[in-house]
Amino acid sequence: MLLQSIKLENFRLFQNEQITFADGKDDKNVTIILGDNGTGKTTLAQAFRWCLYGETDFSDKVVINRLVANELPPSQSADVYVELAFQHGENFYNLSRKLTYTKDSSGNLKASNAVFSIRRRDKTGNTTNIKPTLHDSEVNGILPKELSKYFFIDGERIERMSKDISTHKKVNDFADAVRSILGLKGIDSAIRHLNPNVKSSVIGVYESSYDSSSNIKIEEFTQTIEECKTEIERINERLEELDRQNEHATIRRNEKKEELKQYKDGETLQSQREDLQQKISAIKRLRSNMVKTCCDDFSAHMGAFFSLWLIEKAMRMLQENDFTGKDIPHMHGDTIEYLLKQKECICGTSLTEGSVPYEKVRALIDFLPPKSLSSSIGDFKKMAVKKVCDARETDIYTTIGEHLAIIRQQEEDLSNLEEDLQAVEDKLSSDDVHVKIRNINAEIKYCDRMINGYAKDHDQCISSLAVANEQMRLADSKRRELALLDEKNKKIEIYKAYAARIYQELLEFYKSHEATIRGNLEDTINEIFKEIYEGGLSLTIDDKYHISVYADNYDGDVETSTAQSIAVIFAFITGVIKMARDNRSSTDEDAKLFSSEPYPLVMDAPLSAFDKRRIETVCTALPKVADQVVIFIKDTDGELAEKYLGRHIGRSHCFEKENEFISRLV
Secondary structure: OEEEEEEEEEEOOEEEEEEEOOOOHHHOOEEEEEOOOOOOHHHHHHHHHHHHHOOOOOOOOOOEOHHHHHHOOOOOEEEEEEEEEEEEOOEEEEEEEEEEEEEOOOOOEEEEEEEEEEEEEOOOOOEEEOOHHHHHHHHHHHOOHHHHOOOEEEHHHHHHHHHHHHOOOOHHHHHHHHHHHOOOHHHHHHHHHHOOOOOOOHHHHHHOOOOOOOOHHHHHHHHHHHHHHHHHHHHHHHHHHHHHHHHHHHHHHHHHHHHHHOOOOHHHHHHHHHHHHHHHHHHHHHHHHHHHHHHHHHHHOHHHHHHHHHHHHHHHHHHHOOOOOOOOOOOOHHHHHHHHHHOEOOOOOEOOOOOHHHHHHHHHHHHOOOOOHHHHHHHHHHHHHHHHHHHHHHOHHHHHHHHHHHHHHHHHHHHHHHHHHHHHHHHHOOOOHHHHHHHHHHHHHHHHHHHHHHHHHHHHHHHHHHHHHHHHHHHHHHHHHHHOOOHHHHHHHHHHHHHHHHHHHHHHHHHHHHHHHHHHHHHHHHHHHHHHOOOOEEEEEOOOOOEEEEEOOOOOEOOOOHHHHHHHHHHHHHHHHHHHHHHHOOOOHHHHHOOOOOOEEEEEOOOOOOOHHHHHHHHHHHHHHOOEEEEEEOHHHHHHHHHHHHHHEEEEEEEEEOOOOOEEEO
């Protein structure tokens, strides 16, 4: 499956866009799609899944462009359309999915009339429209949905997969992926089709076809064999269930052991917490005191702070006007009041209210004690000079600024201490670490008991399985002796023997080649992993496809970081793809049996978990392991990706966000 183009209409952020992909000619098999966060890179990644399977990871499940939806008149409809063009084998495909949204009279959107179509064109140019009843099988034949997660992957999915693979969860998924991509699935299906322990298999059908008319004992032996098969099937199911339970208990025990490591220095953690709590309380007290000091200083100098400007303005006005000599020596304001009341000046001039002499005499009151203007001005100047000097000496601006700087530093120290305290408390998760440790140890012991119990049940099942197999073998041997005496049963016996021999040959062939493939896969994964993540680490894959990371020259399993875990799953995916690619181009006919059609590796922001050095190694590895690479990259990683992928880049696209509803291809 090699991508050619994808067309999007009204799909989330994209109103009408078409993207073409590098075809691999001239060693240019990489398409990069650049864009800031929120420009639609993840939306485009989801468009592939929606077109192929009608599914997305969007939480609201609404795929129509919001601007189109908002502007849609009541009772009107709009279509969401995605078309994917690609080559698979010798055929060329156009897959399209259309979903119609209609707005009702209340303004609510309803989706209906989903239409999925597949058009296939062979190498001669003949075009076939695949019938709707065959759509699922056609898509499944190209890329099964459960397998697509290994080729269409985003940052979140790769982190989930890395967690699963590091904790040995969903190992059956990884095993199935290897079988499918490396061509073992067909042989595995053939083995299941012939399996003598399954009633519906070829051999199972022969088992139920014996004619007992010639000898009643044949029916008895057949009944015994059927009972043994039922018992064997039950035991095998029980063994599988025990394996699952044992796996879960082992994972849980290992998780608790890892958790226990956080508490091995529990007393130290508690001391750290108490020390941090004391420091936090002390800083809070200091901060409270500094806030009070700041407020007290401001309150004490608030009058000067607010009156300084007015005082300086008044002083300027007084300097501009001369009031010297305006008051009369040794005369009191009461004297003026007396003269005005008598309506006659001491010089004999009449002081009639409203007259000029009256007003001039009355004006003297403002310059005579007890309201002497020049004296008041003198006192004011002395007071003003003192206040100005005090304000300038205090420099309230600087003082308050220094106080606030101290408070800000205290806030920063307090924040850091609270973060440290939170980290310690996250590890403690309890007021009493001893209780926590005791509970964890109790759960570990419980898991140990469960694992030991599963082991005993497993041994008993193996013993019972051996007994049932022996009983079935004896019954089958005796029935064979009788069957060979009857011509019809003799044919059944011969046919069954042929089927059993084919089954055995396939089983041995599968086991041998599966072990070889697993060994080669381990080598390939290690080769890629060490390119990405240096540091003396190696990967191992056991027969159940548990992947473990080990340090060289160290016997224990290594606890991996997030970046290491992502490197593991990245190496796993690219390793499987590389092996399939190498097998296709091999001159060894046996190797070609274990290959598959090429598939694209579509990755949404896979570089964000790595540092610059590892981005280089990832970019170097990608074009070599996959036939086609489509990589969505943040603008911040764009220069690095273009630098290291440069000669392999056949197509480059960039998304730019026009507004909250629309992104454009620029």
